[in-house]
Amino acid sequence: MPGLIKIGKTRRDSRSRARELYKTGVPTPYQVAFELFCDNHARTESEIHDRLSDFRINSNREFFRYPLDKAISLLQSMGNSSFEEDTFAAIDITKDLMSKYSHWMKTDVVSVRIVQPLDRVWLEITQEKEIAGYLVDQIVNRTDLGFITGGKGEKDLYFSPGNPISKNAEKFINEFDPYSIINTTDLFHDEGANEVNEKYNPHRA
Template sequence: MSAGYVYILINSSMPGVIKIGRTLRDSRARARELQSTGVPTAFEVAYEVFAEDHEALEEKMHGEISEFRVSANREFFRYPLRMAIECLQRLSSPPKDPSSAFSAESIFHEISKKYESWLRPGIVDVRIVQTQSRVWLEITEEEHKGEYLVDQVIKRSDLAFCSGSIDGERYFNPGDSISNNARKFVGNWDPYSIIMTTDLFHHDAFVEIDNDPRMNPHKRN
């Protein structure tokens, strides 16, 4: 038994197909390793979870959706991403050490589609990262320097200060599933709340949202 990560990867060149694997290291590093001349676009980590026995969890996950496997000797499955995430969450056992609990779900494509003209250039991934006590928004930015060099900056913002409808209630509750918190951020967290709490949008978007009474509640009559 060994601790590590079980991940779900997606690739825009393979719509409807996901890859489910495991690694002892960073899942995104593993995704970069899979880039080859045979695949024109990069793999992306749609979801990952830390498991105390990641080999057993991967095996259970593969067995659960084995009938959807593309090839018997490959880790690719023609299976809906959302259902795969829910299945992996269901199969994951709570860790014996609560402090080691970790899962991350990418919301980059949903955010990009919804706020395409407002998103800051350079952002390559946006994830909800969750432990048993914390929920973070994680933004990854890349800056190309020269022909071969790429600097990457990953920033996590604790969402504990975002309050719910009840005084003192966390809007993004670590007691909820990470998928529920991801859906709340994409679907319910409005543009004004986003500019007040995150660095997702560029300056012109900030000005536009701040001056629009339809989005800024403080500008309404």
């Protein structure tokens, strides 16, 4: 629903839960834009609902008319203040990547996320494979982006766990060029990777 965000908790996979909720009669499918994983999820949910109470559409519903980026920043600050070692976050970048690279991306990629615990940054790619016409396997691959540096030394990580996850997501979408993508990820199909190499390889004669 344009202009509205839903903020709630679940003990299960959030994307599966979003698909279930879509069957309850909402006009458009839910898109999970951000996740925060922590032990005190009930307290965190209650706190952010209190903080955003003025923007709540209905006291019996978890819908808010509030900017998504500001809601993510608020959740991040609340997660950081908890100091829980097992707290980590995930932000979905599929839509942004598809809008830029749909002609190059593998057709079986259904989700791309930046996943960030306290000490590392992962790129998570989910692919689906249909089997026998009625089964669907999901392959989830997480690549540690700690091997990518900013060119000023090994300790200068391009995607630093010290950055907010929103900054690392924005860098991957808007600053990480296509040639870097084909050399560090498996997002693009072979023809797309070859085309990127032809266009953007700085070492080609």
